[in-house]
Amino acid sequence: MSATTSNRALPGIYHKAGSLRSERRWALWTAYISLIIAAIVMLAPPVYMFMTSIKTSAEIADLSGTPWWVRNPTLDNYRALITNPMFMGFMWNSVKVTVLVVALSMFISVLAAFALARMRFWGSQWLATGVFLTYLVPDTLLFIPLYQIVGGLGLLNSTWGLVLVYPTLTVPFCTWIMIGYFASIPKELDEAALIDGANWTQMLTKIFIPVALPGIIAATIFAFTVSWAAFVYPTAFITTPSEMPLTIGVVSQLIRGDTFAWGQLMAGALLAALPPVIVYVFLMDYYIAGLTAGATKG
Amino acid sequence: MAEGTSLALPRNDVPEGASLKRFARRRSTIAFLMTVPLMAVIGGLVIWPAAYAIWLSTLNRRMTQFIGLGNFEILLDSETFRMVIFQSIFFAVTAVILKALIGFWLAHMLHHLPTKGQRKWRGMLLVPWVIPPALSTLGWWWMFEPSYSSINWILAIFAVPAVPWLGDPWWARISVIIVNVWYGAPFFMIMYLAALKSVPEQLYEAAAIDGATSWQRLRYVTLPMMRNIISITVLFSLIVTFANYDIVRVLTNGGPRDLTHVFASYAFQVGVLAGNIPRGAAVSLFMFPLLAVIAFFVLRGVNRRSREEM
Numbered sequence: 001m002s003a004t005t006s007n008r009a010l011p012g013i014y015h016k017a018g019s020l021r022s023e024r025r026w027a028l029w030t031a032y033i034s035l036i037i038a039a040i041v042m043l044a045p046p047v048y049m050f051m052t053s054i055k056t057s058a059e060i061a062d063l064s065g066t067p068w069w070v071r072n073p074t075l076d077n078y079r080a081l082i083t084n085p086m087f088m089g090f091m092w093n094s095v096k097v098t099v100l101v102v103a104l105s106m107f108i109s110v111l112a113a114f115a116l117a118r119m120r121f122w123g124s125q126w127l128a129t130g131v132f133l134t135y136l137v138p139d140t141l142l143f144i145p146l147y148q149i150v151g152g153l154g155l156l157n158s159t160w161g162l163v164l165v166y167p168t169l170t171v172p173f174c175t176w177i178m179i180g181y182f183a184s185i186p187k188e189l190d191e192a193a194l195i196d197g198a199n200w201t202q203m204l205t206k207i208f209i210p211v212a213l214p215g216i217i218a219a220t221i222f223a224f225t226v227s228w229a230a231f232v233y234p235t236a237f238i239t240t241p242s243e244m245p246l247t248i249g250v251v252s253q254l255i256r257g258d259t260f261a262w263g264q265l266m267a268g269a270l271l272a273a274l275p276p277v278i279v280y281v282f283l284m285d286y287y288i289a290g291l292t293a294g295a296t297k298g
Numbered sequence: 299m300a301e302g303t304s305l306a307l308p309r310n311d312v313p314e315g316a317s318l319k320r321f322a323r324r325r326s327t328i329a330f331l332m333t334v335p336l337m338a339v340i341g342g343l344v345i346w347p348a349a350y351a352i353w354l355s356t357l358n359r360r361m362t363q364f365i366g367l368g369n370f371e372i373l374l375d376s377e378t379f380r381m382v383i384f385q386s387i388f389f390a391v392t393a394v395i396l397k398a399l400i401g402f403w404l405a406h407m408l409h410h411l412p413t414k415g416q417r418k419w420r421g422m423l424l425v426p427w428v429i430p431p432a433l434s435t436l437g438w439w440w441m442f443e444p445s446y447s448s449i450n451w452i453l454a455i456f457a458v459p460a461v462p463w464l465g466d467p468w469w470a471r472i473s474v475i476i477v478n479v480w481y482g483a484p485f486f487m488i489m490y491l492a493a494l495k496s497v498p499e500q501l502y503e504a505a506a507i508d509g510a511t512s513w514q515r516l517r518y519v520t521l522p523m524m525r526n527i528i529s530i531t532v533l534f535s536l537i538v539t540f541a542n543y544d545i546v547r548v549l550t551n552g553g554p555r556d557l558t559h560v561f562a563s564y565a566f567q568v569g570v571l572a573g574n575i576p577r578g579a580a581v582s583l584f585m586f587p588l589l590a591v592i593a594f595f596v597l598r599g600v601n602r603r604s605r606e607e608m
Contacts, residue, residue, distance in 0.1 A: 038407075045438055063445075131340070137344055139543075147575070225428070229430030288424075
């Protein structure tokens, strides 16, 4: 832009400034209206699930009023589930599998990410790319051969089989984002540690893990939500109700025959969805950091 | 790094060159050992099963005889499987386009808000992504339930006749897409919002001074700056959507008349439920070429993006 044109444009700017303000106000209104509509659509299913879960079966069957509101709220569905040993069994299986998988995958990925981000060795670049590519391999491509492999190990219908295969869902992505977080730590820090005579273990535990803690929390949240929500593997590997985790347990076992206990089904689904939602509510920023880190290196 | 090590080492009596070399050798050994568990996971649980799947797909039903590409031929000859191919592609492409558009729109709208208010809205709009999809789909299933459908109840207010959501093939396809869009659009929104925030404000100021309209700002500033993240997100989502299983399994389980099966659910039906493991492996392998092509582009995009950021 040359000086002459911008000079000539000056009145235009003033004119624009006025229209810019009204444009901005208009934009704000559109924003609020679209966001309100979006929020209603996004929240309608969970709200409706909640409404159904606090209804009695009689009220669910009654078609006279609006289905979106509850007239005689009751906690019976939740009470029935909490006292149901089968449902608590699902819960326990989910907790067991998730805790083991999270611990295992964080151990594997923090070690590997540290090595890949800081210590070059033959093939380390290839391995880093390989990690990312494995992350892109969907579980639905692997479940049939894994079904055979897990079956061959005698781990079908066992939560241990799930502990064995879930790391394919969690480890690649956790390693990938940890590489990003570790690589962003300034090299001066490790130099300082080396001068002070720290060895590699001390460097990892005293410097890298504390400094990259936000990344570790984000990766842990990711591993937790993924293993809690995993569906393909348990559906394929587990058919005995006593070994089922929550996702497949709720979907397959709370549906019986032709008459669905809708209230109980919705209560079960909500209870099962609660842990990831709680984690999300309290650690939203870490959750989002982990989500967006996938497309970039850190 | 080299300075640090040479400063740290003179305490030893070993000549400096040799100790450095030994140090380097030791370092790479440690590094290698640290990645062994990772390589075990990748090798034992991804590469080995993938190779095993290829081997499995060339066997006959009882896995006693090698039949080459027989399974693939039988599949391609079957009307049902051709429908599966169509449905998978139709489902993935439509759902991803809708998710990308809605996500882009919502990210833009969020970006207009004052920063303080954004957090609350973002928190609310991301809820569908947080609930495990198998469970939220149960809720949708209940909303689509023919005699109690709460969606039809709302439609009835506007005098729209009841929709047979899961009973009619085309409506069932649309239902599956609706649920997938509902679940995935927030992810796009978050990704685009992060990208929008990284566009320097000065560019917009410069564009405004040059008299750019809001459409021109979008077209010549926002889109070029976000091009890379848009393509990564779209391609990534294409993989995930293409390989989706949860939603189809819970919502329609392939029905009516096997018309809403996608690769994953059909592979499950053939391989695990009907017990024809080789053919199930062949079904899921059909996903592979497309995924490989997409993965190549994702990787290129990610590498380019990390170069830009350096």
